[in-house]
Amino acid sequence: MQSKSGLLRAHLARKTGCNLETIRYYEKVGLLPEPPRSANGYRVYPPELAQRLQFILRSRDLGFTMEEIRSLLVLIDKGEQTCAEVMGRTQTHLDQVRRRISSLKQIEATLAATLSQCTGENIPDCPILESLGGLDRSSQLP
Amino acid sequence: MQSKSGLLRAHLARKTGCNLETIRYYEKVGLLPEPPRSANGYRVYPPELAQRLQFILRSRDLGFTMEEIRSLLVLIDKGEQTCAEVMGRTQTHLDQVRRRISSLKQIEATLAATLSQCTGENIPDCPILESLGGLDRSSQLP
DNA sequence: CTTGAGTCTGTAGTTCCTACAGACCCTACA
DNA sequence: TGTAGGGTCTGTAGGAACTACAGACTCAAG
Structure with a gap:
């Protein structure tokens, strides 16, 4: 069951390495639009949706938060980026x-x-433990 | 109300930049031991607990998971290893x-x-968006 | 003696997923 | 024709790591 105009969900998941359920989740939270459905009600993903998912996953891998990704997508969607x-x-x-x-x-x-x-020897005061305790957070992230 | 032997929770929170509730949460999940209490039942954090919290927060900032932090702390809490x-x-x-x-x-x-x-110019096709969308995810994080 | 700030407990909500459960649907093979 | 197997659908529950109440108590200051 493979529409020539797109991929079923599991296929898209395999192709992108995305978890099956995550795709539905992204639809639910509005990162992916609702895809067209086949006669039996199955989601059929056209290539542009597959690419959009790639974009989302790639951004996620790069450490962008959902909100950051969302705002990047908004820029894409409104065309006049x-x-x-x-x-x-x-x-x-x-x-x-x-x-x-x-x-x-x-x-x-x-x-x-x-x-x-x-040294790896069995001495009572391990220098590792000493220095781990001493780390401070003065130079941390904003 | 400031015991000379330690900080109250809000004070500790301000000092470390940690959310007030998170301190209690770390106690609940066992990253922080139960601190001594003042006569009225308030938590009083001695300096070594403040330092331990610093360590936890720093590790968290660096992206360690709770479990990783927990096992780092095991190093500090020298058991019988x-x-x-x-x-x-x-x-x-x-x-x-x-x-x-x-x-x-x-x-x-x-x-x-x-x-x-x-380039930063206002051109229709932003190369960043192109490359983010176009990159394949074959070389992603482990 | 009241006000305001701080603390306590427990519990509920948030974010970003991930994993069922129970019901359809479709194909293939005997 | 039947049934085994996969796939899909929906909704909902769970998890990790917080974060934010609600309602009651405590305490110093005015």
């Missing part, structure tokens, strides 16, 4: 990602350093 | 942190690349 607007949002997100990376690098350095101090 | 055990757990977390960093770097690269294609 000002490129600058999209650029701004992307830049903001990129900054966020970069802050996150540098925080993680601090943690990495701390863990690596403490690990290198550790 | 041998140093070698602690070392092993630390290594595991270090690996995780490194994987997380490299995932984020991929994201960073993608965002930066798409951004660099953008």
